[in-house]
Amino acid sequence: MGEDPNAWNNKHGHLQYDKSMAKTVMTNDINQFRQVGMTEHNSTEVLIIDIGNTRAKWAVVENQTVGRRGVMPTDDLLATLPEILEESDAPVSWSCVIPDLADLLSNALLKSGRQAWRLTCHDAPGLSFTTYPKPEQIGHDRIANAIGAQALVGSPAAVIDIGTAMTFDLVTMQYGFIGGIIAPGLAMMTDYLQEKVSLLPELPPENLTLGPRIGRSTIEAMSVGCTRGYLGMIQTLLEGVREEFSELGEDEPTVILTGGATRGFIREALSEYRAEPDLTLLGLAEAQLRRLASSKSG
Numbered sequence: 001m002g003e004d005p006n007a008w009n010n011k012h013g014h015l016q017y018d019k020s021m022a023k024t025v026m027t028n029d030i031n032q033f034r035q036v037g038m039t040e041h042n043s044t045e046v047l048i049i050d051i052g053n054t055r056a057k058w059a060v061v062e063n064q065t066v067g068r069r070g071v072m073p074t075d076d077l078l079a080t081l082p083e084i085l086e087e088s089d090a091p092v093s094w095s096c097v098i099p100d101l102a103d104l105l106s107n108a109l110l111k112s113g114r115q116a117w118r119l120t121c122h123d124a125p126g127l128s129f130t131t132y133p134k135p136e137q138i139g140h141d142r143i144a145n146a147i148g149a150q151a152l153v154g155s156p157a158a159v160i161d162i163g164t165a166m167t168f169d170l171v172t173m174q175y176g177f178i179g180g181i182i183a184p185g186l187a188m189m190t191d192y193l194q195e196k197v198s199l200l201p202e203l204p205p206e207n208l209t210l211g212p213r214i215g216r217s218t219i220e221a222m223s224v225g226c227t228r229g230y231l232g233m234i235q236t237l238l239e240g241v242r243e244e245f246s247e248l249g250e251d252e253p254t255v256i257l258t259g260g261a262t263r264g265f266i267r268e269a270l271s272e273y274r275a276e277p278d279l280t281l282l283g284l285a286e287a288q289l290r291r292l293a294s295s296k297s298g
């Protein structure tokens with residue numbers, strides 16, 4: 001029963017979205033973020049921690065600009081936490097998609113005495129889930145992406161995030177987060193082929209380029225499957241999303257790429273769309289700014 005994002009914007013006076021600006025300001029991703037809709041505050045520093053299945057990222061975000069930052073294997077997060085907390089005294093805004101680790105981190109943060117907010121569907125200011133039957137199922141990184149998209153380009157928006165898994169996170173004008181798509185991440189495809197088929201070699205995803213349409217060697221044949229095949233999946237999924245938005249009476253969603261979708265052949269093939277590598281972090285920062293704004297406005 002979250003609030004309608006537009007009602008929230010009107011009430012709190014933030015996130016005024018200007019479509020013409022979003023299309024013309026193309027200089028610097030962070031400036032863009034600030035100019036089109038980030039909540040304005042006086043020097044508000046936030047310490048962000050975003051924990052995915054493979055890697056954990058931290059960043060100090062001040063005035064919607066990412067400063068010091070780091071990334072590590074998710075398994076190293078707890079051991080690294082004291083060092084991360086020394087990077088900034090600011091409140092922590094975090095998300096974690098591994099429930100056991102989230103419990104451990106929650107306790108560690110409590111012990112540290114730091115003010116910390118975990119992004120969940122129950123505390124996702126400005127994002128509603130009115131038509132989503134069980135919002136508590138949604139990965140919190142996806143909630144961060146949705147809030148980041150609202151702030152960056154406004155709704156409707158479609159985020160394509162490739163990490164361990166690929167997700168589409170879809171935000172409408174009328175209903176907030178309406179749902180999305182979960183599919184294998186690119187490495188799941190390449191690694192799994194190699195792991196399960198004894199005659200297939202290793203194919204690091206970062207080495208993939210768009211080559212021929214027909215493979216004339218084993219590695220080439222795999223490469224076609226994992227590049228053109230993967231892109232075909234994305235395009236088909238996006239087509240379905242567009243149709244559904246149209247049926248809902250929504251405008252055409254602005255597509256934002258993040259994670260692995262901002263790199264390599266995927267980025268190249270989808271160059272018409274905006275890429276924001278820090279979307280999840282910025283969404284976590286925005287969530288914290290909105291909490292502060294609503295606590296101030298009472």
Ligand SMILES: Nc1ncnc2c1ncn2[C@@H]1O[C@H](COP(=O)(O)OP(=O)(O)OP(=O)(O)O)[C@@H](O)[C@H]1O
Pocket residue numbers: 051052053054055056162163164165185186187188205206207208258259260261263264265266267
């Ligand atoms: N050139 C490339 N083109 C497309 N995808 C790539 C490329 N290089 C790496 N990737 C994929 O992007 C993913 C890495 O993206 P990202 O850094 O967002 O995820 P992660 O932090 O590893 O995952 P998670 O957030 O799930 O822990 C990997 O799965 C990798 O396979």
Ligand SMILES: CC(C)(CO)[C@@H](O)C(=O)NCCC(=O)O
Pocket residue numbers: 052053097137138139140141142163164165167182
């Ligand atoms: C899909 C991932 C793995 C993407 O990181 C994460 O968001 C997650 O574990 N989600 C839970 C299932 C859901 O989002 O519906």
Ligand SMILES: [K+]
Pocket residue numbers: 052141161162163164259280
């Ligand atoms: K991620």
